[in-house]
Amino acid sequence: MAVSLLWMGLALLGILQAQAQTRPQIPAPDLSRVPLQANFLPKQFAGTWYVVGLAGNAFTSANQDQSKMYTTTYELQEDNSYRVTSTLLRGNQCDKFVRTFVPRGQPGQFTLGNLLSYGLQDYVVRVMKTNYNEFAMVYFQKSVDNTDYFKITLYGRGEELKPALKEEFTNLVKSLGLTERNVLFPARVEECIHVKA
Template identity: 80%
Template sequence: MAMSLLWMGFALLGILKAQAQTRPEIPAPDLSRVPLQLNFLPREFEGTWYIVGLAGNAFKRAEQEQFKMYTTTYKLQEDNSYRVTSTLLRGNRCDKFVRTFIPNGLPGQFTLDNMLSHGLQDYIVRVMSTNYNEFAMVYFKKTVDSTDYFKMTLYGRSEELKPEVKENFINLVKSLGLTNDNILFPARVEKCIHVKA
């Protein structure tokens, strides 16, 4: 009996350790600390963006080579929501993911339509900064099983951005609690990123 209790204790310890490893160490910042683009212009934000940089509390720089550049296209709908299509290379094929971002309180802030059907407790999208024709920095936070995962994406209208834009992205990311180890710059690829959404 004592031996089986000991083994159960080890098993429980192993489960708790595995859960701790999957939960991010860096907490999501309070939304009041996340910038919001002033006077957000929905029509100007519409169109295709290349994913030039990524940072988040679930990313590790050691995984850099796993990440390939992809595109996300925002199509403004009549109700001011966006139909958002991401096209990325998976294995040897182009995969598309379509979702709808609906306005959430402030101009430039959105939530995911039907988030409960995706197993999410909360989902926030916030355009932090953009000049619309060159770059955008967008914050995403999702809550799953009471755990907050957040990421920031550096979008570019082209596949290459000026070094100072990347530097501004790195500084913003660090101001929200992430480190160099949480920042990735996906490798450029030719396949899939030039496909129309």
């Protein structure tokens, strides 16, 4: 009996350690600390963006080698929502993920359409900063099982951005509690990123 209790205890400890490793150690910032693009222009934001940089409380620099550039296309709908299609290389094939971002509160802030079907408690998208024709920095936060995961994406209209924009992105990320270890700059790939959404 004592041996079986010991094994159960060790198994439970292993489960708790696995959960601790998957839960983020850095809490999501209060939304009041996350900038929002002033005078957001929905039509100008629409179109295809390359994912040039990523940072988040579930990323570490150990993921850098696996991180590959992908594209996300925002198609503005009549109700001012976006049909959002991300196209990325997974294995040897191009995968597409389609979702809907519905306006929420202020211009430039959205939530995920059909939220509950994704098993999420909450989902927030905020366009933090953009000049529409070169770059955008977008904040994403999702709540799953009472845990908040967040990421900031650095978009480019092209596959390359000026080093000063990457540095500004890194500084912005740090102002929200992340470190340089949480920043990834995906490797350029030819596959999938030039496919039409």
